[in-house]
Amino acid sequence: MATERNIRTNFGFYPPENNGAAWGATLEGLERVLREAFPEPRLKYRKSGIHGMTVLDYEVQLSPEVWVYGTAAMPDPNYAYIALTDVTVDEAAAFAVWLRDSFVPAPHLVRFASSLAMENGEEAPRQLPASGGQAEIRDTMRSYLAPFDD
Template sequence: MVTERNIRTNIGFYPPQEDGGAWRSSLPALEQALRQAFADAVIGYQVSAVHGQQVLNFEIALAPDVWIDGTSSMEEPDYAFITLRDVTADEAAVFATWLRDSFVPSPDLVRFISSLAMESGEERPWVLPATGGSAEVLAEIRRHIETFDVF
């Protein structure tokens, strides 16, 4: 019997490299979207010590007793990212499906990469499936994690 490992990693979401401003959004717009989609969202702003830009930190409940937290920056017109910290593929897939279907202007504008991949030297984000439901998104995130899990 095969038992699937429940690996936790950080996962970053990005617009296409050739169009960093493709999401055409802002931190206040992300805050509003998170508050509308996730009723008990906890949101705060701070200036990043690393980049010197304003970032939005958030905690959201995906299900009862299942919370994730993340950070986003969209301060420059051609740059955006959202990073989830210490999430499973299942948790990341719920958020990624929401991001693709409810926040970005077109479903083909989401790329993602895990800290597992970056630790292995990978620098290119993978393309999130533009079609299909949460099962397809979950399958792609799991495939990504399995590719770089060297345990």
């Protein structure tokens, strides 16, 4: 029986193309929702060395032994991203379900991309499924990464 490799990569989550303001989000709003949703999140604001904008670094516990780390930026109403660093597809899918169902204003407003795919020429983020649970999102993400998982 074949088994899926549990590769680690970075994932980014974005509003719809040509509608960067669709989330209507702020870093302060994300901080509040992370504090409400996850036990003892680790949150820190800092100035990004790359773009000079304020970002929110976060670490949250998805399950008893699974923590994910990431960074979010929302410097103006027309630009937003939330990233996860060095996660498995299962971890990214669990976070994506939370993001879609608890943070963004409507489930069809989330796109995702992976550093593994982008490093291999995939330029366009994909649409996150607007319905379904962690298994459906995991399968979508694995399908997206399959051409690049040697």
